[in-house]
Amino acid sequence: MDDSWTPANSGSGPVAIRGWYEISEQSFAHLLPRAEIPVDEVRADLVLVAGGDDAMWPSLRFAEQLAERRRSAGTTAHLIARHDAGHRPRFPGESPAPASPHFLYGGTPQADALLGQAAWSHILDRLSSTAHHSS
Numbered sequence: 001m002d003d004s005w006t007p008a009n010s011g012s013g014p015v016a017i018r019g020w021y022e023i024s025e026q027s028f029a030h031l032l033p034r035a036e037i038p039v040d041e042v043r044a045d046l047v048l049v050a051g052g053d054d055a056m057w058p059s060l061r062f063a064e065q066l067a068e069r070r071r072s073a074g075t076t077a078h079l080i081a082r083h084d085a086g087h088r089p090r091f092p093g094e095s096p097a098p099a100s101p102h103f104l105y106g107g108t109p110q111a112d113a114l115l116g117q118a119a120w121s122h123i124l125d126r127l128s129s130t131a132h133h134s135s
Helices: 018-027 029-035 059-072 109-134
Strands: 047-051 078-082
Parallel strands (some): 047 078
16 A cells, blocks of 8 residues: 555545555555456456445445456356445445544445445345355
């Protein structure tokens, strides 16, 4: 991580650290290939859940990159995203995530819940499919 980064709101209170990831990508671009998750080699079904308003890191862009690498390798990835959701999707039955005194997560409780709800059926389908194939 690039130690030159400072939060935009450098006062007290929770901060968004997405910019830290983004500047670190630029500063250490030569190291990125070694840090890649080898999703193109994974035989399992891949479900990616990402919010476009994630204030912790650029999760939607990262998920899109992973999905593209899967497609390029001739495999699939299920990308479920909402541009207004943040870092913490909430699945059916989960309460809204509590606020952090340290970090901003982006999104809204409603958008995070809608993302979790949209992803839930895909997750259950993949788990069900896996359970049937392993029996």
